[in-house]
Amino acid sequence: MSNNAASELTLQAVPSWMPAFLVAPMIGGLSLADLIALVVLLLFVLIFVMIEIWMERKVAGHIQLRRGPLHVGPHGSLQSPADVLKLLTKEDLTPVAADRIVFPMAPYLVFVPVFLTFLVIPWGPLVLFGNFVVRPFDLGLVYMVAIPAMQGIGLVMAGWSSGNKYSLLGSARVVAQLISYELPMVIALLGVAMMAESLNLTTIVESQMKQGWNVFLQPIGFLVFFLATMSEMSRAPFDIAVAESEIVGGPFVEYSGMRWGIFYLAEFAAVCLNSALSTALFLGGWELFPGSRALGLGWISDQFGLLFFMGKMIVLVLIIQWARFVLPRLRIDQLMDFAWKFLLPAAFVNFILTAILQVFGFVPFAIGIGLTLALAAVLLATYQARRSPSTVALMRTSPESVPTSKGVGLPV
Amino acid sequence: MGLSALAFYVVAGVTLVSALGVVVARSVVYAALLLILSLVMTGLIYLLLLADFLALIQILVYGGTVSILLLFALMLTPPETRPQLNHRGWALGAVSSGALFVLLLVASLADTWPAAGAVRHIGLVDLGRALFSTWAVPFEVASVVLLVALLGALTIARSTSPSSKIAPRASA
Amino acid sequence: MAIASAINMLRETAPSVSEERNLETVEMTINMGPQHPSTHGVFRMVLTLEGERVKNVQSHIGYLHRGAEKLGESGEIEGYRKAMITLDRTDYLSSLLNEHAYVMAVEKLAGISVPERAEYIRIILGELTRINSHCMFYGAFGADSGATTPYMYAFALREEIQQLFEAVGGARMFPNYYRAGGLREDVPHDFVHRVQAIIDRAFYAFDDFDNLITANEIFLSRTRGLGILDQTRALDLGVSGPLLRATGLPYDVRRSEPYSIYDRFAFDVPVGTTGDCYERYLIRQEEMRQSIRIIEQALKDLPGGPIMGNAPKALRPPKGEAYVRIENSRGDFGVYLVSDGKSSAPYRVKYRSPCFVNLQSLNDMVIGTYIADAVVALGSIDIVLGEVDR
């Protein structure tokens, strides 16, 4: 260990990730490769978000018996760039009642944490280009929980500084939602960490290649994580923060032009991010199918892993988009109930079951899973019995036995 | 003085200025936002000390969650009626924080610190071992304290306030 | 001394946590509408909120007031025809049903008889209008509860019904097709064939509607137990239509005081038990199916013959008054006409619009719920602002 502090704090010795982005410029440790990686990542995010928006509009269109965008480019594929151009040329309004300092700052504070979280994702290898795993992040799991949590501040700032009551209500909802869903998400992730005995996302992916995908070993954990992230990024049916039929867009009501565009960008980048994280943590990362290594097909994943990773990610994105156009929106108290009464206990059950698996082996774990499922079935059945769907009675009455307007006292 | 020291001074300077801003700011929301800034900067100082886990937890807990709660409470006062902070008690505040500062200064000067280069990055495994063996009792005590605080908050929140008198018509 | 003053200073500056007031949420007044996506046009609710909870609601109407009744009384010639143009545009979703009420009132006033064929065609088109309107409710209610797709499903069916209206009356929404004594002109020769095609399509469409949200747990939890209106309160308010039937009272003008030829058809009146938003939704879903039943029977019996009765070319009814009530898609719709026996325009026109009356139940439904519930409860009333404001 050297006595020279400056040489100590180079990129190799410092746990190699966060300083690379935040501290490295200050200590002169940012290499050209890092810079290129960041630019490539930013470009990827921007382009993928455009594709994603186009995808969502197409999905929405076809689900709703429409066609979606059609005119700009083949099948409307250039609609998103056109929209970006439109947003750039649009007037950027600041309401009179808005806070002059906080209002313009908020969009960036929403987007930057989302983008920073992309740094931890292990994208997987691709032939000729090598491995797209950016860095082996030792604390990846903590990082991916901690940094997006900052996003909430941006949303709250946006809602508060707009000087609009709808946006204020929206940001109050954001806060309630973020706080409730952070907890089940983190506890669901504990199971993943226990399975891989590491917080490093690359290690987690590699451990899944050895012991099977987490989606099969931790189905409850996957469910909890997926639903909690859907809620964190305020996607339907958990989109109470922007609920356009109630509070007309929540924190974004007063934003226009590219500032609004950045919110939109952050929202869709978050969908991409959380799909990617779910892929890495639960769906075996860049592995082609579970157990492919045992069948001697591991080389396919090693060569074209990036494509498989992207494929799984896009499937998850599509599922999230699909849900948006099927489900009605939950009410805020139902959302809280769902987090505290369903997701949190489920996350704890997952945690305990994972502990059983790690300590006592597979057989008690399987029994535990069975018991849990039986319990869940019983609970669901009683719940359904308690609230059996009401039906409307059909009155096959003769005209004489029906009340007349005089009989019911309606004004004539 | 290397670049790391420079980085430290920049971060520490921002921390101090924003902390001072918390006290000086007239708007509560600005004060809260500056508090968040200073908390996040504290996280960066941890990072410079190679305590990366602590830094992330600082950002998660203080930057992400506690501060949101703080803002939440402030936001419920609508912008036009949000309280402007008065600084009537500034003398008392200055005296007490000055005393605290002196105390900390004395304590930190009295202690022996490792040499600048001898800061060692402590891995997560070591941290876990320390928390669950050497420091197990304080760790558990801290969790009990948090639980008590949680129960207290619940009690306050559930106490009869005028708001709970409106019976919800929706039984769903 | 210094300590005492310091303590005093503390007392001054420290917030008094012990006071209960500090734990209260500040009341907030928000202005929902007239330009809000879910106030169904230009309705305006001023909500007093405590956090997310609605403490009070004050409705403001009149943004769409066009004086439809007064306009109906104007006109030196053809006044009875002109009144129907403005009537069509009050409740723009059940225009043909309202036209039916109006022409019935004129017929009663002038003593005009209507041929069978015209009556049957009026029934068929009226029930199609009811389906059309309930489709709109289905879409809007889905949108209010946060689902976007129901709108598109509903409009796919509406489109075909409106295409039929265009073929029959020349316009998709305001055909202005009924006349005192019959119809403006006969239906196209392929009318039966096309109505049959719509019925066939509608059966699939209703199943699709049901599959999409009727059993959806989120939708159930959003609408069940919400906005309960009990029977006595509903009657006190004068509420009618699906809102009243949801409270368990099978009051349907088509059944209670059969007008036109409704006594010839077998159909059921759906009633609820609790009177919540979900039952209102279910009742409207069921009414669409019952409408199809009526249309099927009417199509089977559709007679030939003339479509115009003994109506004079220039209508000048004798002195008198007439009140006619029908069941339109929102409830008990009444038309009151007074003739002075001299002019060719009614002396007084009065519409009893069900929406306006049903809307009075809003406060009962909304106070004490959440904002999100206020939107759903308003949606379940199924208001048309054109009719409320007139």
Next chain:
Amino acid sequence: MRGVLGGFFQTLKSFLTKPVTRLYPYEKPPLEARFMGAPSLLWDDAVDEVVCVACNICARSCPDDCITLTGDKYTDGKTNKKNIIKDYFIDLGRCSYCGICVEVCPFDANEMSPHFELSTYDRMTLVYDKDQLIEIGRGVTRRTGKPEPVGPLPGILDPSTYR
């Protein structure tokens, strides 16, 4: 749970069916024979002049007061009418396309034309004068009160395409 899954299956089904959208500006909508667009003045080809005799009944019957017309002494002598229109204006921005003017016309001089694309930057261009009204009425035949034409009407939906 079943209800939520039912919604997912239903949307999957509709995802796989054909969209119902008509691409309007490129595909013209199928107009029914009775479609009521803007009112138009009919042209009598036999004598090569307008049918209208400026009796003003349409203007008086109009619920929206959107018709303004002035008459002139008829001097050509081709028909036995006494007056002919000098000016005839319809403010299509006010017109509610109800068809009353057509119904009340004792001379069958006007008909609702299929003309409905009225988008404009200036509402004054919506005031159509005599020539424009005759122009949009070209080829339109008086239908109201006439027996139903035999044969398929344009725009009939084929029931087999529903499902």
